[in-house]
Amino acid sequence: MQKTIFITGASRGLGRIWAEAFLKRGDKVVVAVRNPDALAELSKNYASTLLALKLDVTDRTxxxxxxxxxxxxFGTIDVLIxxxxxxxxxxxxxxxxxxxxTQFETNVYGLLWVTQAVIPIMREQKKGHIIQVSSxxxxxxxxxxxxxxxxxxxVEGISEALAAEVSSFGINVSILEPNGFRTDFATTSGIQSKPLAFYDKVREGLAAGNKLxxxxxxxxxxxxxxxxxxxxTPPLRLILGRVGIQWIKYVYGQRMQTWEEWQEVSTAAQGN
Structure with a gap:
């Protein structure tokens, strides 16, 4: 069944790959990006099913x-990514x-503004799926x-609360949690602070464990x-990648071990 998908940040990387996959199978796609010209060829190939809009997600209006x-x-928005x-x-x-x-303006507030804009439409439709790209x-x-x-x-906290708030309206919420992928995310599209020499060894250690x-x-x-x-019935969370699952299992195992070791102290802090 054909769906209408609204995707932000789809001019390159994973977003563009997903937009093309939807278009190839016959869905209608709205791509909201800073530079719609980057999608000129795609717009030409899918003139009737692709709408490219210029959008800076930090601008709520x-x-x-x-x-x-x-x-x-398109008359409807079935899925927001x-x-x-x-x-x-x-x-x-x-x-x-x-x-x-700036990091929060884009990654958090931008996501919030688009989510807030879509909810009333999906609530009126009595159906919809909001997919939040976390990590x-x-x-x-x-x-x-x-x-x-x-x-x-x-994003995780906002989305988990949102899922409970809108489920009775027929709206599903999913959180995507990709591990690293070979896009320009960590290179040309990323930003780095001015480094302090004190942290050079920390960076070296991280780089050493970051295998291609x-x-x-x-x-x-x-x-x-x-x-x-x-x-x-889509899941609330979906990890993308083999490595991410390994990281998360290890870290949460450590967390549970620590919480259990300190459970007596935690319980005593209840006070009654």
């Missing part, structure tokens, strides 16, 4: 306007105030990636996203 245009153009975002690298001490604010680093944190993880931790073979093939994610969109 523009987000609502884009969603309204999409609804007017909040994919717009970028990675910022820097040790906590290295981060500048404007870097912190495996939304469940754990690596050194020098704390700011990025903080933004994705926020652990990075996934971006095109392989398309089938997983199609299955998620087509699922009658």
């Amino acid at each position: 523009a987000c609502f306007d884009a969603v309204t245009k999409a609804k007017e153009h 909040n994919n717009a975002g970028y990675g910022h690298t820097g040790a906590i001490e290295e981060l500048e105030e404007h870097e912190i604010r 495996a680093l939304g469940l754990l944190a690596f050194p020098t990636l704390g700011l990025y993880s903080a933004s994705k931790f926020a 073979e652990d990075w996934g093939v971006p095109e392989a994610t398309a089938e997983a996203v199609l299955k998620l969109v087509d699922a009658e």
